[in-house]
Amino acid sequence: MLCGKCSHPNPDENKFCGNCGTSLPPVEVISLKDLVDAGILRAGDELSISVKGKDVAATLLADGKLKYQEQTYDAPLACAAALRGQVCDSWYCWEAVDHITGRKYPISHFRGALRRKRGEVPPSPR
Numbered sequence: 001m002l003c004g005k006c007s008h009p010n011p012d013e014n015k016f017c018g019n020c021g022t023s024l025p026p027v028e029v030i031s032l033k034d035l036v037d038a039g040i041l042r043a044g045d046e047l048s049i050s051v052k053g054k055d056v057a058a059t060l061l062a063d064g065k066l067k068y069q070e071q072t073y074d075a076p077l078a079c080a081a082a083l084r085g086q087v088c089d090s091w092y093c094w095e096a097v098d099h100i101t102g103r104k105y106p107i108s109h110f111r112g113a114l115r116r117k118r119g120e121v122p123p124s125p126r
């Protein structure tokens with residue numbers, strides 16, 4: 001999430017802003033597996049990430065892990081870090097295709113979809 005004070009993007013897992021140290025509101029961590037279990041993303045989906053200007057694709061597995069070539073990664077963050085050689089806010093760097101709209105979104109979009117599905121946040125106005 002973005003820091004409310006300095007707008008620095010932080011992984012949702014962070015309790016404090018990596019830039020200015022402000023404490024961030026707690027977020028229930030939704031994993032890729034939660035998204036697969038909810039049917040929002042599916043095993044076999046391709047997730048893509050831009051590495052040095054090129055799109056690289058990894059495959060989503062049924063247990064929420066990501067497979068890239070012969071390597072399996074527990075979390076999108078680990079996979080992004082391995083591919084890019086640096087840590088990024090992986091939930092905004094990875095993109096996947098929405099099965100409902102057929103459009104590509106950063107995977108944070110699907111976390112929002114799950115929260116709406118659970119009734120934790122109201123649907124966005126259209």
Ligand SMILES: [Zn+2]
Pocket residue numbers: 003004005006007008017018019020021022
């Ligand atoms: Zn900050």
